[in-house]
Amino acid sequence: MWEVALLIPILGILTGIIIPVSVFIWLYYEGKGKRDTVLEIAKIIDDPSKVEKLLGIFDERKKDPIDYRRSGVITLFVGVGLYLLGFAALGAVLEGVGLLVGTIGVGTIIAGYLYPNTSAELTNAVEKFEEN
Numbered sequence: 001m002w003e004v005a006l007l008i009p010i011l012g013i014l015t016g017i018i019i020p021v022s023v024f025i026w027l028y029y030e031g032k033g034k035r036d037t038v039l040e041i042a043k044i045i046d047d048p049s050k051v052e053k054l055l056g057i058f059d060e061r062k063k064d065p066i067d068y069r070r071s072g073v074i075t076l077f078v079g080v081g082l083y084l085l086g087f088a089a090l091g092a093v094l095e096g097v098g099l100l101v102g103t104i105g106v107g108t109i110i111a112g113y114l115y116p117n118t119s120a121e122l123t124n125a126v127e128k129f130e131e132n
Helices: 002-044 048-058 068-090 092-114 119-131
Strands: none
Touching: 002 048, 068 092
């Protein structure tokens, strides 16, 4: 009987190891097909500018800056929803979690207004700084 009780913590520890490793393996094999495809197409194309365009298409990195105001509003309303769920059904602990998440959302909104993130906002901030 004690073997079963010992098995649960071991499986819990292994789960914490298996999940990240499996995600890394999955991302590797997902990207491998894209890399092979780009390599085959690059062998056929002679123009380097077309190869650069092709790489730009497959590049999945987000080039836009993070909009803190948008993510702050989303976080704020997730916090409000958690608070209301705790208030209506699950109790004071979830209300506290909802208040915490909502406060983080408010802080993120404030950060979005303090630190400009779009190119137009950055240009305006630089122009205002240069005027002084």
